[in-house]
Amino acid sequence: MKKFYQKTAVEFDINNQNDMRLLQKQANFTYTDQYLGKEGKRLNNVFKQSKFKQFLEKYRNPPLKVAQIAILGNHGFGVLATEDIKLSKGRKEKKLGIYWGELSHESSHLSPYIFTLSHREIDAKKYGNWTRFVNHSKGNFNVIANQKTAMISNKRLPYIEYALVKNVKAGEQLLIDYGPEYEFDKKHQIFLNPSNNSLKSSEIFKLYDYVPIKGALLNVCRELIPNARKLYGPKNFVSMLNRLTKKNHDVSCELPILAANKHGKILPDKYQQGVTILMLAAYMGKIKVVKNLLKKYHANVDQQNTHNGYTALFYAINSQSSQAIKDKIVKQLIDADIHLMTQDKEDGYTILHWCAKQKNLHLLKLFFTHKKSEEHALDALNILARDDFCPMMLAISMGEIKIASYLLDIYAKNYKETIFHSRHNDWLLPTMKKIIRDYSKKNLPAMLDMLLSKGLAKNRKLHDLIKKII
CATH class of the missing domain: 1.25.40.20 (Ankyrin repeat-containing domain)
Structure with missing residues (x-):
């Protein structure tokens, strides 16, 4: 069988200067391997140092190319491996490159290329390198971003390093999780995988x-x-x-x-x-x-x-x-x-939301008792869907007392406080207000009894709000 890889006419070797000139014209940006912008200019003396050039050497000539990703159409680019890249034995990461761009304090304008670095931001919309073309995947990424600092001639140089965390094959796409604050157009959202390439x-x-x-x-x-x-x-x-x-x-x-x-x-x-x-x-x-x-x-x-x-x-x-x-x-x-924290498109549901929706308490218990999934299930327990429902709130809204009770107990056991008493759950008031207003009056007393037994009374604001509604 042929390799899942094919050369495409619209591809750019990131180690070839002529290719990079063509890419800059097509993607409307300027290629750079240092910071630009107001804050970046303050580090100009660092960039002139020979030690800075030595620092960059370990990121030179990665076996990568920028190419059109067929599933994204004519204007969608991504970064593909040009050969198999494997992690070294015993290593969990492999250095690939640095995210460069305009360095500034938090800006008011919106850009899809902004990366937060401590109290500053790196915006690669106008200036950057191949790292700006790495696409997003929440649950299927093979690259992570690490915040680091280098000492160049007694001066600190903060930077974000892209590192590979999984082996990739030639022709596979590099993907990174942009983080929880990343927003996308739901109508045009495409879930990318490493195998999505130029074919x-x-x-x-x-x-x-x-x-x-x-x-x-x-x-x-x-x-x-x-x-x-x-x-x-x-x-x-x-x-x-x-x-x-x-x-x-x-x-x-x-x-x-x-x-x-x-x-x-x-x-x-x-x-x-x-x-x-x-x-x-x-x-x-x-x-x-x-x-x-x-x-x-x-x-x-x-x-x-x-x-x-x-x-x-x-x-x-x-x-x-x-x-x-x-x-x-x-x-x-x-x-x-x-x-376990992958979310679907329509509702933003994780697999825990789906278990609640399917009324499958048995599988929920499996996720929280299996050694390899227990920790990740706890993280997924806090993820909010598009309606601001976490799996617990979804179970409550559906009238699933047993499932809601089980999940509330799991939360209290692991976080040492009930979800109703947690100071971090500011979203709880409007969410519970919405749930109770839409709730069947016939089933409400049994659900309220369960919620009161799980600590609802400890949250005075929430308790008084529910009293007003009913």
């Missing part, structure tokens, strides 16, 4: 051995991709799910199911869902297939579908499989270190 869906179809999906498997796929007239999948992908052979397959796990029109023509990227074999196997309850994909073929457990942001974990929980099968698949995904 269009039609090009992937030509490069790989795709076959039509038929029979019972087609019906399942249409549940996940309802608008497609025809569907195609990699040949080994289809045979594995249909159990046509017991032989090992040369599986490229990131290859998606491709949707086509009634004539068999592959639809443009904006109509593709990006559902992979792991997602489909989790949805179908194929325990052995999931196990093989994770252990033998090292499938990307955090891969999200393109437009909803669902991972294999979302598909497993929302499947029609029995609880026993769901348990086994969820445990396999947890053992593979799946990210």
